Amino acid sequence: MTKTTSLLAAMALATGLAAGPAATPAAAADSGNFTDTVEYSWSEIKQFSAEKSETAKRRSQELVNEMDAAIERLEARSERLADDAQAKASESWQETLEKLRDMRRVAAKQADAMGDASAGAWDETKEGFHNAANAFADAYEDAKDELSTVEETSSDDGS
Numbered sequence: 001m002t003k004t005t006s007l008l009a010a011m012a013l014a015t016g017l018a019a020g021p022a023a024t025p026a027a028a029a030d031s032g033n034f035t036d037t038v039e040y041s042w043s044e045i046k047q048f049s050a051e052k053s054e055t056a057k058r059r060s061q062e063l064v065n066e067m068d069a070a071i072e073r074l075e076a077r078s079e080r081l082a083d084d085a086q087a088k089a090s091e092s093w094q095e096t097l098e099k100l101r102d103m104r105r106v107a108a109k110q111a112d113a114m115g116d117a118s119a120g121a122w123d124e125t126k127e128g129f130h131n132a133a134n135a136f137a138d139a140y141e142d143a144k145d146e147l148s149t150v151e152e153t154s155s156d157d158g159s
Helices: 003-015 025-030 034-045 050-080 091-116 119-156
Strands: none
Touching (some): 034 119, 050 091, 050 119, 091 119
16 A cells, blocks of 8 residues: 555545545545545545645546546447447447546646646636536546446347
């Protein structure tokens, strides 16, 4: 366990977050609900002052990396269904993935802005990142549900 992971685990235990389903960023990501991941990260980021902007920026960039991994998981699931006529790379699915990538880019820009934000703009910059991350999480959950529906339909058809 790395020093950072140990520190995060200790913070989670101290704040009571360990009792919930997403006590660490990894657990939040593994929970299958990206909203948990965003909320866990936000619970850390919102506490940072402008003086800790580099730390907040680093944590927000970690969340952006988790967004990349989430998109990759969706792509992998859709590729496994590629033989199914309903799951072939349809225009709407490609648009969904592109929308997620666009939202991820917005979140990444907001994360970068954290490193440069003045003390006066700090809270607004943090909120901007939080809003971008929440928008991504909502769109990701919708895309995941859409893909689950295709998987259920495929298994009902005996595919």
